[in-house]
Amino acid sequence: MNKRFHIKTMGCQMNEYDSDFLAQSLIKNGFSPENEVGQADVILINTCAVRAKPEQKACSFLGRMAGLKEKNPELVVGMIGCLAQMKGKELMKRFPLLDFIMGPRELEKIIDIVGEIYDSRQKIAVTGLKGAPPSPVNCPGYFQNQTSGFISIMEGCNNFCSYCIVPYVRGREHFRPPEDILREAEHLLSEGVREITLLGQNVNSYTWDDPDHWNFSSLLHAMGNLEDLSRLRFTTSHPKDLSDALLGCFQKMDKLAGHIHLPFQAGSNRILKLMRRGYTREEYLEIIEKLRTAKEGIAITSDVMVGFPGETDEDFLLTLDLIQQVEFDSLFSFKYSDREGTPAAKMPDKISKGVKVSRLQRLQDLQSSITLKKNRHLEGRQLTVLVEGTSKKGGQLTGRTSANKIVNFDGDSHLAGKLVEVTIQESYLNSLKGKLTGS
Numbered sequence: 001m002n003k004r005f006h007i008k009t010m011g012c013q014m015n016e017y018d019s020d021f022l023a024q025s026l027i028k029n030g031f032s033p034e035n036e037v038g039q040a041d042v043i044l045i046n047t048c049a050v051r052a053k054p055e056q057k058a059c060s061f062l063g064r065m066a067g068l069k070e071k072n073p074e075l076v077v078g079m080i081g082c083l084a085q086m087k088g089k090e091l092m093k094r095f096p097l098l099d100f101i102m103g104p105r106e107l108e109k110i111i112d113i114v115g116e117i118y119d120s121r122q123k124i125a126v127t128g129l130k131g132a133p134p135s136p137v138n139c140p141g142y143f144q145n146q147t148s149g150f151i152s153i154m155e156g157c158n159n160f161c162s163y164c165i166v167p168y169v170r171g172r173e174h175f176r177p178p179e180d181i182l183r184e185a186e187h188l189l190s191e192g193v194r195e196i197t198l199l200g201q202n203v204n205s206y207t208w209d210d211p212d213h214w215n216f217s218s219l220l221h222a223m224g225n226l227e228d229l230s231r232l233r234f235t236t237s238h239p240k241d242l243s244d245a246l247l248g249c250f251q252k253m254d255k256l257a258g259h260i261h262l263p264f265q266a267g268s269n270r271i272l273k274l275m276r277r278g279y280t281r282e283e284y285l286e287i288i289e290k291l292r293t294a295k296e297g298i299a300i301t302s303d304v305m306v307g308f309p310g311e312t313d314e315d316f317l318l319t320l321d322l323i324q325q326v327e328f329d330s331l332f333s334f335k336y337s338d339r340e341g342t343p344a345a346k347m348p349d350k351i352s353k354g355v356k357v358s359r360l361q362r363l364q365d366l367q368s369s370i371t372l373k374k375n376r377h378l379e380g381r382q383l384t385v386l387v388e389g390t391s392k393k394g395g396q397l398t399g400r401t402s403a404n405k406i407v408n409f410d411g412d413s414h415l416a417g418k419l420v421e422v423t424i425q426e427s428y429l430n431s432l433k434g435k436l437t438g439s
């Protein structure tokens with residue numbers, strides 16, 4: 001019988017990419033995708049452990065699935081990803097429906113493990129951290145009708161920021177060979193993808209030395225030479241690794257989108273030091289200057305946290321001040337949460353939930369006013385939009401500008417995958433509304 005699988009993905013773009021890898025591996029081995037979780041023979045939950053909230057979401061999803069095995073005793077349920085790596089064994093005890101857990105560096109074993117469970121019905125845990133990132137599966141047809149795609153160029157992280165669980169659950173930095181990355185890009189383009197985002201915890205540290213020397217900028221240039229590629233993006237970058245060569249790419253490469261996501265995390269030097277970020281606020285501001293000089297109008301987005309242990313009102317005001325000075329296009333903002341095993345979890349002077357909630361609200365209000373102001377400046381301007389398809393609401397076309405702003409406008413669906421010119425008529429917090437002016 002043809003077995004059906006359902007993958008529930010939580011967390012970041014990296015997990016989306018990993019879920020696509022798992023899905024393609026399963027499809028190549030005769031499984032077929034199933035949208036309805038209750039109808040699936042194999043359920044995979046791809047989890048995130050970076051903050052407390054995604055962890056709670058994964059557990060409540062597992063809780064809701066508890067009755068499914070009574071209906072289908074053959075069902076195989078696996079937890080994948082960072083939370084599986086961090087707490088998988090404990091979670092297998094807490095949620096008896098889990099048949100296996102698999103860390104993010106073990107994805108290549110998916111077919112063997114599902115097969116082994118069908119054979120033996122034993123519980124399995126695979127949590128090695130040394131595995132090289134797998135070679136692409138490139139399942140034909142999987143990305144058809146998709147304008148935008150991701151390629152992971154590295155796994156893991158060597159930075160050990162004091163609050164972060166990533167180096168413990170995804171292991172140390174491990175890059176993928178340039179030929180694998182370019183082969184995967186060629187495949188995505190042959191499927192009709194026109195925009196590729198290179199992914200990694202810290203993409204600017206990319207290096208490869210065999211047989212030729214590659215760094216992140218040479219990889220960007222090689223990607224830029226792919227004829228069918230309309231736009232190139234990357235995320236995430238660490239401020240300490242932002243090289244002059246990368247600034248040069250922003251200056252010279254037409255296909256490189258005018259946007260960078262550059263997490264700053266905090267505006268106070270004292271907190272940045274406790275976080276072990278490896279830069280000061282002055283150095284961060286200097287990098288922003290350089291980026292804006294290299295590429296006029298470049299959109300800058302970032303990640304920031306409130307309520308790191310010991311964060312005083314003055315520290316928090318320095319974070320607000322940095323936001324005001326930089327005027328980010330948008331921000332992902334989080335309440336700090338302890339991650340077991342990290343140095344910050346053992347730090348004194350924890351901040352109460354109430355203080356974190358009110359600081360986050362104040363920060364988000366400030367950022368919303370900046371985002372709205374910046375989006376208003378776009379009204380009346382003509383921008384180049386890469387059309388992604390029809391928007392969920394209202395049947396309009398939707399696409400993104402080079403600065404990664406979402407634009408909705410009337411137009412024919414055959415424009416999907418094309419670069420078109422749109423005049424912005426109205427701006428909102430999370431999107432823009434426009435009128436097609438040419439293609």
Ligand code: 5AD
Nearest residue numbers: 051163164263303304334335336337
């Ligand atoms: N608590 C809250 N936010 C965190 N992040 C990472 N670790 C934590 C934590 N312990 C945030 C950072 C990072 C983003 C992916 O998640 O801002 O850039």
Ligand code: SF4
Nearest residue numbers: 157159160161164166
């Ligand atoms: Fe975590 Fe810091 Fe690595 Fe980002 S750079 S993944 S915050 S340790």
